[in-house]
Amino acid sequence: MKTFIQTVLAEADARAVNLLQILRAVQARYQHIPEEAIELLAEGLSIPRTQILGVAEFYSFLHITPQGRYDLLISDSITDRMLGNQFVLDYLAERLAVQVGQVRADGLVSLNRTSCTGMCDQGPAGLVNGLALTSLDIARLEEIVELVNQQTPLSQWPATLFAVADNIHRPGLLLSEPLVAGDALRAAFGRGLPETLEELDRSGLRGRGGAGFKTVVKWRFCADEPADTRFVVCNADEGEPGTFKDRVLLNSYASQVFEGMTLAAALIGAQQGFLYLRGEYLHLHEQLQGVLTERRASGLLGENILGLGLNFDIEIRLGAGAYICGEESALIESLEGKPGIPRNRPPYPVTSGYLNKPTIVNNVETFLAAAHIAVRGGAWFAAVGTEKSAGTKILSISGDCARPGIYEYPFGTRIRQVLEDCGAVDVLGVQIGGPSGTFISNRELDRALAFEDLATGGSFIVFNCSRDILRIVQNFTHFFAHESCGFCTPCRVGTSLLKKQLDKIVDGHGSAGDVVELENLCQLVKHHSHCGLGQTAANPILSTLERYPDVYEKQLKQISYEPGFDLDGALAIARRMAHRDDAAAHLSQLED
Amino acid sequence: MTGTITINGQIVPFQAGQTIIEAATAAGIYIPHLCHKPGYTPHGSCKLCTVNVNGRNCSACTFPAVDGQTVINNSAELQQDRRRITQMLFVEGNHLCPSCEKTGNCQLQGVAYYLNMTDNHFPHFFAHREMDASHPDILIDHNRCIFCNLCVRASKEKDGKNVFAIAGRGINKRLVVNSVSGLLKDSDVSIDDSAVHVCPTGALLIKRTGYQVPIGQRIYDHRQISEVALFAEGSHEQ
Numbered sequence: 001m002k003t004f005i006q007t008v009l010a011e012a013d014a015r016a017v018n019l020l021q022i023l024r025a026v027q028a029r030y031q032h033i034p035e036e037a038i039e040l041l042a043e044g045l046s047i048p049r050t051q052i053l054g055v056a057e058f059y060s061f062l063h064i065t066p067q068g069r070y071d072l073l074i075s076d077s078i079t080d081r082m083l084g085n086q087f088v089l090d091y092l093a094e095r096l097a098v099q100v101g102q103v104r105a106d107g108l109v110s111l112n113r114t115s116c117t118g119m120c121d122q123g124p125a126g127l128v129n130g131l132a133l134t135s136l137d138i139a140r141l142e143e144i145v146e147l148v149n150q151q152t153p154l155s156q157w158p159a160t161l162f163a164v165a166d167n168i169h170r171p172g173l174l175l176s177e178p179l180v181a182g183d184a185l186r187a188a189f190g191r192g193l194p195e196t197l198e199e200l201d202r203s204g205l206r207g208r209g210g211a212g213f214k215t216v217v218k219w220r221f222c223a224d225e226p227a228d229t230r231f232v233v234c235n236a237d238e239g240e241p242g243t244f245k246d247r248v249l250l251n252s253y254a255s256q257v258f259e260g261m262t263l264a265a266a267l268i269g270a271q272q273g274f275l276y277l278r279g280e281y282l283h284l285h286e287q288l289q290g291v292l293t294e295r296r297a298s299g300l301l302g303e304n305i306l307g308l309g310l311n312f313d314i315e316i317r318l319g320a321g322a323y324i325c326g327e328e329s330a331l332i333e334s335l336e337g338k339p340g341i342p343r344n345r346p347p348y349p350v351t352s353g354y355l356n357k358p359t360i361v362n363n364v365e366t367f368l369a370a371a372h373i374a375v376r377g378g379a380w381f382a383a384v385g386t387e388k389s390a391g392t393k394i395l396s397i398s399g400d401c402a403r404p405g406i407y408e409y410p411f412g413t414r415i416r417q418v419l420e421d422c423g424a425v426d427v428l429g430v431q432i433g434g435p436s437g438t439f440i441s442n443r444e445l446d447r448a449l450a451f452e453d454l455a456t457g458g459s460f461i462v463f464n465c466s467r468d469i470l471r472i473v474q475n476f477t478h479f480f481a482h483e484s485c486g487f488c489t490p491c492r493v494g495t496s497l498l499k500k501q502l503d504k505i506v507d508g509h510g511s512a513g514d515v516v517e518l519e520n521l522c523q524l525v526k527h528h529s530h531c532g533l534g535q536t537a538a539n540p541i542l543s544t545l546e547r548y549p550d551v552y553e554k555q556l557k558q559i560s561y562e563p564g565f566d567l568d569g570a571l572a573i574a575r576r577m578a579h580r581d582d583a584a585a586h587l588s589q590l591e592d
Numbered sequence: 593m594t595g596t597i598t599i600n601g602q603i604v605p606f607q608a609g610q611t612i613i614e615a616a617t618a619a620g621i622y623i624p625h626l627c628h629k630p631g632y633t634p635h636g637s638c639k640l641c642t643v644n645v646n647g648r649n650c651s652a653c654t655f656p657a658v659d660g661q662t663v664i665n666n667s668a669e670l671q672q673d674r675r676r677i678t679q680m681l682f683v684e685g686n687h688l689c690p691s692c693e694k695t696g697n698c699q700l701q702g703v704a705y706y707l708n709m710t711d712n713h714f715p716h717f718f719a720h721r722e723m724d725a726s727h728p729d730i731l732i733d734h735n736r737c738i739f740c741n742l743c744v745r746a747s748k749e750k751d752g753k754n755v756f757a758i759a760g761r762g763i764n765k766r767l768v769v770n771s772v773s774g775l776l777k778d779s780d781v782s783i784d785d786s787a788v789h790v791c792p793t794g795a796l797l798i799k800r801t802g803y804q805v806p807i808g809q810r811i812y813d814h815r816q817i818s819e820v821a822l823f824a825e826g827s828h829e830q
Binding site for chain 2: 035039048049050051053054056057058059060322339344346481482483484485486487488489490492493494495496497500524527528529530564565
């Protein structure tokens with residue numbers, strides 16, 4: 001182990017800032033972070049062992065106890081549930097003789113659930129040792145079972161199991177117009193960099209991650225900050241359940257995204273960029289490295305890019321299963337090899353980001369759009385969309401529709417139009433912007449896709465009338481409790497309390513008072529949490545309570561109060577100890 | 593960047609670089625807090641010091657004072673929310689005030705008194721948390737840890753050691769000790785470390801000192817935490 005650790009340390013320049021990458025390498029080799037490795041790493045990096053433990057215990061894909069040599073994780077997004085992920089879990093558990101959440105005694109295989117893997121258009125999906133598996137039907141499951149039992153190395157598994165489709169159904173402004181590599185940089189330098197910033201301003205481009213901050217304002221802030229070093233970060237930690245557009249952009253438009261990053265570097269004066277790629281997209285890693293190599297060979301990255309005097313390169317960093325790292329300051333912490341805990345603000349990343357240097361963090365789609373704007377000008381982009389939302393939005397559509405996949409629409413498009421195009425019928429409602437966004441009912445389909453009305457990072461999940469609102473909300477609420485970083489009290493404790501309180505109602509133990517209590521708790525978590533995760537964690541409950549109070553009401557008991565505590569259940573141990581199970585040894589819970 | 597801010601209508605001066613809580617404390621205004629302590633890097637995690645600044649909720653311990661800010665600290669709504677946040681801390685761990693040797697000297701309890709908290713309101717988590725009594729002089733009762741990070745910061749910043757850290761995510765967070773066994777006895781902790789004296793609850797205790805001052809004669813048995821904090825922290829003025 002010592003030799004291996006030394007190699008890993010050498011590859012990471014023995015810098016603690018690369019700790020997450022180091023731990024990923026150790027995990028890949030030993031299926032966990034062994035105690036001995038912790039000691040060796042602590043020594044090699046001159047950091048306390050607790051710092052390593054802190055990172056290892058924070059990320060879902062890192063473990064301090066061994067996982068199976070084949071570690072199977074099944075996506076537990078609501079769309080994967082709708083497509084039968086429970087069947088997948090049951091089937092694998094039975095055929096591989098391993099319980100969900102456990103490692104088989106011989107250490108060969110482990111099976112568990114994981115948060116959304118970004119394959120909602122081809123679920124039920126999963127991961128094997130971090131690599132994406134799609135469309136898990138019986139035939140494919142049986143194939144997987146065989147391969148595991150025969151202990152076939154992953155490198156020899158048939159490529160069809162790992163095939164990921166783009167499913168682009170409606171390309172628009174960005175996805176249909178080709179862009180020659182280097183054109184955006186040539187255009188920007190040809191026009192002049194200050195003039196290119198003007199064009200970007202004219203385009204009205206707003207960040208595509210969901211918050212919608214004007215891109216040029218962020219870039220100008222960063223450029224104006226006095227500093228010797230600045231960084232460009234592309235946020236590819238697409239973790240919002242139902243979102244997968246970045247997966248497609250990085251699969252088929254990566255060069256354009258990297259060009260947008262290089263453009264940003266020229267405009268703000270950065271020499272180093274990072275693509276923070278979510279761990280779930282490990283399957284794209286090698287391919288993306290290839291695109292970077294190609295761009296370097298073409299003089300589009302590295303020293304003196306295209307002879308324009310620009311020096312800039314991009315490094316890919318992989319996440320390890322933490323939704324919170326999509327929050328820009330948590331992402332920066334993660335880049336620095338720490339747990340992804342959102343920072344206190346101010347200072348903002350544009351003044352103090354990666355290594356406390358001015359840093360811009362933008363969405364994959366934002367960089368793609370910026371590259372196109374540099375070539376075609378601001379007016380070209382601003383001519384599409386609405387007054388406050390220029391251009392188009394790329395949507396990931398999944399759920400109850402005939403054609404799940406990628407759609408690009410001008411801002412201002414009605415939701416009804418989107419639903420018609422993707423073949424959604426008998427619609428109950430649509431979750432727009434993922435769980436942290438808004439659930440709209442079928443009475444609101446004339447609302448528009450725009451920052452003025454329904455903003456979204458790209459997730460559209462369609463539900464038809466056969467779906468149970470409460471089960472959907474329960475899935476989302478559990479997701480947030482699982483993904484809370486735990487830094488602040490209202491989110492750490494609050495999201496877990498939301499989960500308990502909602503479960504109490506869904507399980508039929510709720511009364512009118514419980515809904516009032518649930519609503520109060522929602523407001524508390526929303527208004528007092530440290531970052532966006534906690535501030536939006538109650539949105540699924542709040543937006544459905546508002547639209548479907550009757551659904552909640554139907555689930556309630558007609559009494560003023562029902563305890564969540566199972567009085568009779570609590571006596572089970574006492575009955576066992578007293579060797580009795582007669583009627584008198586049972587207690588009934590209030591009036592029946 | 594010297595200037596003034598208004599807290600509950602009172603004009604409060606501040607010096608460049610001061611946070612809202614520092615300006616408030618200097619002016620004799622108490623803002624409830626647990627993870628904040630003068631002289632330590634601000635943390636902003638307990639959220640008890642949430643105040644409303646120009647219409648937005650912010651942590652007073654991390655948010656810089658800026659000329660002309662209007663700060664609301666004592667609205668009925670904020671006090672109610674702070675009570676709820678305190679109740680969250682109580683149900684998350686296992687806090688048994690009457691039998692805890694820190695009773696009367698505990699800041700969590702002191703804040704609860706101050707906020708007029710009379711019950712725990714939320715359902716308990718009944719978390720299974722261990723006790724580390726391995727060290728001859730120091731005890732960790734994980735049941736009472738509220739993840740304020742003060743011992744972590746103290747060990748690093750005051751003692752020049754790294755005895756404590758927080759590991760885990762979400763509701764599964766836990767205080768960890770820097771030793772191969774994970775036990776306090778195998779760490780380089782010392783009874784003189786600031787880290788073992790800074791705990792606002794009864795999570796980190798010095799052995800054989802528990803009942804030297806009888807219950808009923810302890811700090812918060814007679815004085816409000818607001819008064820105690822302002823007296824102690826006002827004198828720490830940086």
